[in-house]
Amino acid sequence: MSSFPTSLSCTSLSFAWPDGTTVFEDLQIAFGPGRTGLVGVNGSGKSTLLKLIAGELTPADGTIRVAGEVGYLPQNVTLDTALRVDEALGIAATRAALHAIEAGDVAEEHFDVVGDDWDVEERALAMLGELGLGHVELDRTIGEVSGGESVLLRLAALLLRRPDILLLDEPTNNLDLYARRRLYAAVEAWSGVMVVVSHDRELLDLVDQIADLRSGEVTWYGGNFSAYEEVLAGEQEAAERMVRVAEADLKQQKRELVDAQVKLARRKRYGQKLFEQKREPKIVMGARKRAAQESAGKHRIMHEEKLAEAKDRLDDAVEAVRDDDEIRVDLPYTAVPPGRTVLTLENLELKYGARVNGVFDLRGPERIALIGRNGAGKTTLLRTIAGELEAVSGHALAHVPLRFLPQRLDVLDGERTVAENVARFAPAATNNRVRARLARFLFKGAKADQQAATLSGGERFRATLAALMLAEPAPQLLMLDEPTNNLDLASVRQLTTALESYEGALIVASHDLPFLESIGITRRLLLEGGELKETTAEAVGYPT
Numbered sequence: 001m002s003s004f005p006t007s008l009s010c011t012s013l014s015f016a017w018p019d020g021t022t023v024f025e026d027l028q029i030a031f032g033p034g035r036t037g038l039v040g041v042n043g044s045g046k047s048t049l050l051k052l053i054a055g056e057l058t059p060a061d062g063t064i065r066v067a068g069e070v071g072y073l074p075q076n077v078t079l080d081t082a083l084r085v086d087e088a089l090g091i092a093a094t095r096a097a098l099h100a101i102e103a104g105d106v107a108e109e110h111f112d113v114v115g116d117d118w119d120v121e122e123r124a125l126a127m128l129g130e131l132g133l134g135h136v137e138l139d140r141t142i143g144e145v146s147g148g149e150s151v152l153l154r155l156a157a158l159l160l161r162r163p164d165i166l167l168l169d170e171p172t173n174n175l176d177l178y179a180r181r182r183l184y185a186a187v188e189a190w191s192g193v194m195v196v197v198s199h200d201r202e203l204l205d206l207v208d209q210i211a212d213l214r215s216g217e218v219t220w221y222g223g224n225f226s227a228y229e230e231v232l233a234g235e236q237e238a239a240e241r242m243v244r245v246a247e248a249d250l251k252q253q254k255r256e257l258v259d260a261q262v263k264l265a266r267r268k269r270y271g272q273k274l275f276e277q278k279r280e281p282k283i284v285m286g287a288r289k290r291a292a293q294e295s296a297g298k299h300r301i302m303h304e305e306k307l308a309e310a311k312d313r314l315d316d317a318v319e320a321v322r323d324d325d326e327i328r329v330d331l332p333y334t335a336v337p338p339g340r341t342v343l344t345l346e347n348l349e350l351k352y353g354a355r356v357n358g359v360f361d362l363r364g365p366e367r368i369a370l371i372g373r374n375g376a377g378k379t380t381l382l383r384t385i386a387g388e389l390e391a392v393s394g395h396a397l398a399h400v401p402l403r404f405l406p407q408r409l410d411v412l413d414g415e416r417t418v419a420e421n422v423a424r425f426a427p428a429a430t431n432n433r434v435r436a437r438l439a440r441f442l443f444k445g446a447k448a449d450q451q452a453a454t455l456s457g458g459e460r461f462r463a464t465l466a467a468l469m470l471a472e473p474a475p476q477l478l479m480l481d482e483p484t485n486n487l488d489l490a491s492v493r494q495l496t497t498a499l500e501s502y503e504g505a506l507i508v509a510s511h512d513l514p515f516l517e518s519i520g521i522t523r524r525l526l527l528e529g530g531e532l533k534e535t536t537a538e539a540v541g542y543p544t
Contacts, residue, residue, distance in 0.1 A: 007032050007193045008053065008165055013062035015045075015052060017454045023048050027062070029211065029218045031165075035187065035194040037204045037225055040213035042458025042488050046197045047075055049213070050167045053195075068164025068193075075169040075197075075457055075486070076408075077154045081143030086124070088142055088150075089157045094120045095138070120160075127156045132182040146375025147407075148175045155186065168196040170457070172203055173485040174407065176373045176511050199489050201225060201514065253307040334504035336476050338364035341399050342505040343385065343477060345532075348394035350380050356394070356532045362477075362505055369516050370509040371535075372527035378509040379407060381527065382479050385507075400476035400505070403468045407481040407509075411464045414453030418443050418463045421452055425471035434470065441466040457486030476504040484512045 009030040016022045023045045038046050051057040053064055054072035079088055086092040097113035098121065114120075121138070128136055131152045136145060145153065151174055158166060168187075172180050180202070187194070187206050195211075198204055204225035212219045212228070221228040336342060343362040349355040354377030362368065370378050383389045385396045386404035405411075412421045422434050429437075438448045441462045455463060461483070468475070484492050496518045499506065510516055526535040 007067045008195075009065045010049075010053070011063050011065070013052065013064065014060045015048065015057065016060055019451055019454060021450060021454060024059075024216055027216060027218070031193055031195055031211075033191075033193055034208040035190060035196065035206065037207035037210045037228075038195055038197045038213060039204070039210055039225070039228075040488070042462075042486075042491060043456045044213045045216075045456075046213055047169050047456060050074075050169050050195065050197060054167055066165065069161070070165045070167065071158035071161055071163030072167045073151075073155055073158060073169060073171055075173065077147075077151045079142045079150050079154065081141065083142045084138070085136055085140050085142065085145075085153065086138040088153050089124055089138075089160060091120050091124055091138075091160065124156070124160060127159055130182065131156055131186065132179055146373075147379075148179050148374030151175060152179055152182065155183065159186065163192070165193040165195075166190060168194065168198070170198055170200075170485065171196065172198060172200045172511075174374065174482060174511075177513070179374055180511065199484065199487055199492060200512075201489070250307070250311060253309075257304065257307050334474050334476050334478075334502060336365045336400065336504050340364055342366075343399065343402075344395070344397045345385075346395045346397075348384070348396055349392040350377055350384055351389060351392060352377060352380055354380060354527060354530045354532070356381075360532070362507070365503055365505055367506045367520055367522045368508070369521040369524045370507055370527065371511075371524060376527040377530070378527055379481055381532070382406075382481050382507065382509060386479060398477055401473040402477035402479065403471065403475035404479045405465060405468060405481065405483060407485065409457075409460050409464050409486070411467060412452040412455075412460065414451065417449045417451055418455070418466075419448040421463060422467045422470055425467045428472070429470065437470050438463075438466055458488055458491055461486050462491075477507070478502065478504055479507045481509045482511070483508065484510065484515050 010027055013024050013027040013029075014022075015024045027049075029049075038049070040046050048057065050072065051074075052059055053066070054070055056072070056074075084092065086095050093113055094115075094117055097110040098118070100107070100110050101114070124138065125134075128134055133149060133152055133156065136149065136153070142150060142153070151171065155168075155171065171183055175183060180200070184203060184206060187196070187203065194207075196203065196207065204210070207224050209223065210221040210225060210228040212221065221231055223231075341361055341363050345356045345360040347355075347357065347359075370381070372378055380389060382404060383406075384391050385398065386402065388404070413424070416424075419431070419434055419438060422438060423429065423431070426434065435448055438444075443450075443459075443463065443466070452460065452463060483495065487495065492512075492515060496515065499519045506519070508516065508519070508521075524535050525532055
C-alpha cells in the first residue's frame with residue numbers, strides 16, 4: 001500500500017451494474033497526498049471507482065471515507081450550452097453581488113454572498129489565463145466555446161473551488177496539443193490529493209505513484225508511469241522465466257512417473273513369475289506380494305503428488321504472467337490502388353465558418369493527420385464528409401465506401417446488447433458470424449449480451465469499431481475522430497497494429513502525438529483560421 005497518510009479510503013467496496021455484472025467485490029484502496037495515476041485495462045473499473053468516490057454511484061456494500069472536499073472531472077464533460085462562463089465556473093452569484101456593491105447597492109445579502117471572496121473575478125480570470133483560456137470572457141455562453149475548452153472550463157471551476165481531493169478521468173480527451181500543455185502545468189502545480197485515470201503517457205509521467213487496478217485488486221508502484229513500466233517489465237521477465245522452469249519441472253515429473261510405473265510393472269511381473277514357480281513357502285510369498293503392493297502404491301502416490309505439485313507451480317507461474325486482453329481487430333481486405341481518387345472536396349464551406357478553398361483530392365491509400373486547435377472545425381469537416389452535416393456550399397464526394405468512427409461514440413443503442421447493436425449494421429450476417437467477429441473484439445460469451453449502456457469507454461469503442469467494420473461494404477476510406485481517447489495503452493498499441501495492416505485511405509483527427517507517429521502518417525492537413533491547408537510536422541510541433 002501507499003506510504004502516504006490516508007486522505008481517501010475505500011473499505012470492503014462492492015459494486016455491480018443493474019444487469020448483475022460485478023465490477024468490484026471487497027475492494028480495499030486508499031489514497032494519500034500526492035498525484036496517483038490509476039491504471040488498468042479497459043473494463044477494470046477505473047472510471048466506476050472515481051464515480052463511486054465522487055458520489056455519482058452508490059456502492060452495494062462497503063464504505064468510502066473522504067477527508068475534505070472532492071472535485072471530480074468526468075470523462076465526458078457536458079455543459080449546458082446556454083450557461084454563461086461565470087455560471088459554469090460557479091462564480092455567477094458572487095460576481096453579481098460584487099457588481100451590485102460596486103454600483104452602490106449595499107444590501108446586506110450582497111455582502112453575505114461575497115463573504116471573503118472579494119477577488120473571485122480576478123482569480124477566475126487568472127485561472128482562465130493559466131489554462132490558455134484568457135480569450136474566453138466571463139459573460140460568454142458555453143455554446144461559444146469548443147469541446148476542449150469546455151473541459152478546461154470545468155477544470156477551472158474545480159480549481160477555483162480549491163478542493164482537497166481532485167479526481168480526473170481521462171482529462172486530456174478532446175484537448176489539442178496546446179491545451180494539453182496547460183493541463184500538464186496545472187497537474188504539476190497541484191499540491192493536494194489527486195487521482196488521475198488516463199491513457200496519456202505524458203500526463204502519467206507527472207504522477208508520484210501508480211495504482212494498478214487488476215482483477216478487483218490494487219498493486220502499488222512508486223514513481224511515474226515510465227518507472228512503473230520498467231518495474232513491470234522486470235516482473236514479467238521473472239514471471240516468464242518461472243513459467244519455463246515450472247514447465248521443465250512438470251515434464252521431469254511426468255517422465256519420473258512414467259519411469260516409476262514401468263519399474264513397478266516389471267517388479268509385478270517378476271513377483272508373479274516367482275509366485276507361479278513357487279520357489280518359496282506360500283505364506284512368505286504372500287507377505288512379499290503384499291509388501292510389494294504397498295511399496296508400489298506408496299511409490300505411485302509419491303510421484304503423483306510430485307506431479308500435482310509441479311502442475312500447481314506451473315499454474316501459479318502462468319497466473320503471474322500478465323496476459324492483458326487487447327483488441328484483435330480483423331480488418332477486411334480494403335486495398336485502394338495508389339492512383340485512385342478516394343475523396344474530393346471542392347470549394348467546401350462548412351457550418352460554423354471553416355472552408356476548403358479550391359479542389360482537394362485524396363488519392364490511394366494515403367494516411368492523413370487532420371490537426372488543429374480545439375474548435376477549429378475538425379469534427380465538423382469529418383461529419384460533413386460522412387454526410388451527417390450539410391455543407392453551406394461546395395461539395396464533399398467520397399468515391400469509395402467509407403466509415404466514420406465519431407469522437408462521442410454515439411453510434412450504439414444503449415438499450416440493446418452488444419451483439420444486437422452489431423447485428424443492426426450487418427442484418428445479413430448470421431448470429432454465429434456476429435459473435436465470432438465480436439470475440440475478436442474481446443466480447444466473448446456473456447460479454448456479447450451485455451447492454452451497451454453498461455460498457456466502459458474502451459469497451460464502447462471496441463463495440464462501435466466492431467459494428468462499423470462488420471458492416472457491408474467494407475470501408476476503403478476510414479475516418480477516425482480522436483480514436484484513442486477511451487483506450488488503455490495496450491489497446492492503443494493493438495489499434496496501431498491493426499491500422500498498420502489496413503490498406504485503405506485513412507483520415508485521423510487526433511492530438512495523440514505518439515499514436516499519429518505510429519500509424520505512418522503521409523500527409524498533414526492543418527485546419528486553422530477557418531482554412532484547410534497542407535502543413536509539415538515541424539511547423540506545428542507534431543511528430544516527424
